[in-house]
Amino acid sequence: MCGIVGYVGGRPALDVVIEGLARLEYRGYDSAGIAVLAEGGLATAKRAGKLVNLRGALEDEPLPAGTLGMGHTRWATHGAPNDRNAHPHVDCTGSVAVIHNGIIENFAALRGELEEAGHKLGSDTDTEAVAHLLEDELKAGGGLAAAMRRVCRRLEGAFTLVAVHTGDPDLVVGARRNSPLVVGVGDGENFLASDVAAFIAHTRDAIELGQDQIVELRPGGVTVTGFDGRPAEVKEYHVDWDVSAAEKDGHDYFMLKEIAEQPRAVADTLLGRIGADGRLTLDEMRISDQELREVDKIIIVACGTSFHAGLIAKYAIEHWAGLPCEVELASEFRYRDAILSPTTLVIAISQSGETMDALMAVRHAREQKAKLLGICNVNGSTLPRECDGVLYTHAGPEIAVASTKAFLTQLVAVYLIALYIAQVRGTKWGDEVFAMVQLLERMPEKVEKVLETMEPVRELARSLAGERCVLFLGRHVGFPVALEGALKLKELAYMHAEGFAAGELKHGPIALIEQGLPVVVIVPPRARDVLHDKIVSNIQEIRARGARTIVIAEEGDRSVEPYADTLIGVPAVPTLLQPLVTTVPLQVFACELATAKGHDVDQPRNLAKSVTVE
Ligand code: M6R
DSSP states (O other), rough: OOEEEEEESSSSSHHHHHHHHHHHHGGSSSSSEEEEEETEEEEEEEESSSSSHHHHHHHSSSOOSEEEEEEEOOOSSSOOTTTTSOOOOOOOSSEEEEEEEEEETTTHHHHHHHHHHTTOOOOOOTTHHHHHHHHHHHSSSHHHHHHHHHHHTTEEEEEEEEEEEETTTTTTEEEESSOOOOEEOOOOOOOEEESGGGGGTTTEEEEOOOTTTTEEETTEEEEEEEETTOBOOEEEEESSOOOGGGTTOOOOSHHHHHHHHHHHHHHHHHOOOOOTSSSOOOOOOOOHHHHHHHHHHEEEEHHHHHHHHHHHHHIIIIIIIOOOEEEEHHHHHTTTTOOHHHHEEEEEEEEESSOOOHHHHHHHHHHHTTTEEEESSOOTTHHHSSSHHHEEEOOOOOSSSOOOOOOOOHHHHHHHHHHHHHHTTTTHHHHHHHHHHHHHHHHHHHHHHHTOOOHHHHHHHTTTTOOOOEEEEEEETTHHHHEEEEEEEHHOOOOHEEEEEEEGGGGTGGGOTTTTEEEEEEEOOOTTTHHHHHHHHHHHHHHHHOOOEEEEEEEEGGGGOOOOOOOEEEEOOOOOHHHHHHHHHHHHHHHHHHHHHOEEEEEETTTOSSOOOO
């Protein structure tokens, strides 16, 4: 939620910041704003809506040139998404500007106090209080960083703040608690951003900031201290992808590019994890084999698409590793009395590693002394630091709000973990694990094959653009795939879409079936005969009631042909791996249908890529 960019160096700050914001717009697009420190003082511009509106405003009324600046792209929490509430916010004197990501929970009390003291607040945001608090603290002396430290100690909630002050025109100050902020280290210039994508065109050397830290950015250096003023230890790292990874590469949308990248992404998740002897090696997991042998229960916590990966993980873990596994929405987890102990392994799945619900679930599990393993895509994010171990998915940057390649790589990661636990605990013979690993290694080619046959799916999607509702049915691992197909359609096409376990139809949802209603059914492989035959019966039941059946089944499955109005074939793979091939047509379907409706699939309404509020 919200993208933040800060810059100080020798180039025109306006250009650097706007370019950075363009790369961060996926984080929020309710409004955009910029502040530049120039000779004449502090200049700001902000506009409701996407970055294009701000660009237009800057063309009409250019800001003075300066080499220090910051910018913000907003996902609104407090206050409507209008010009007034857009960031930056300034103090009463117009000499301090602040941008913010997160929620300041005690803002109402702070705001009341400020108003009583005579400050004039011009927005409905929680952020503006910080600008006025800084105004007061600057009077107490010590400069902007010291003022920010004192202010942060008064704030409750999650926040990344960046501030500039006319009194120190070479300095950008950032503060971080529970929201992402990374530093880009350049040569005579330095950067701050919510995500490395903002500065990757300029430097690939980055610094990960920890909790409750303040960073001071000057052209010649970076200083990091704690909220208590003590020097802080920081972790430097090198970003291993380049600017082309954060660009559309000839595709109309990032989502299309990311769907197309899936064979490569799946292959990258497997890379380096299979030893020459066929045994899995997950060294970076940092949880010892002995600790894994002691685990007696697994709980998976995640949100949205990552939650669907977790639901599929349950089948793999129980089948291969023989351990009981629960899957819980991260946002619900800490509000029930889950039974955890030091022998419980909690696996948190999050593409961004910044989802606040997932982080809070991890902290809750930590308090109960459980072992914590993260599955994450973004290096340098918060989740891996809060877990005992991590398995990175190596999907590369996922920019489109709708998650695609992250999902497939999360599946590969959970398969690897389940098989690794099976290997360590001996619940499967070594050759059984190896056989499955070999099948996994063939999955990039299977996903590629699915992608090559998507034209009929695109045609179908266009033909359904006028529909109001689509249902998705699945069984076993096909059920989470149905949920994922429905989620994609909801978030991109703004259509009513529901995923159901096909066996549950008769307990209520079948009442929804009416003449012509499109129902997508994911059919398990023929090898799973009972499961397969049951869903074929389900297809007949809904078709008899008028549904328009869109059936996804393995190639050559003739048994479904008589009941499928549209048949989409996918390569034959083992049941547990089938989500890797059955999800892809659903991604393409949702993307095409939404495009046909004229929607921006990279930036669906009301959403943001990283949900850093609870
Ligand atoms: O970064 P995370 O994996 O923690 O994000 C979780 C969800 O917010 C995310 O998967 C969301 O549901 C996607 N927009 C779905 O496409």
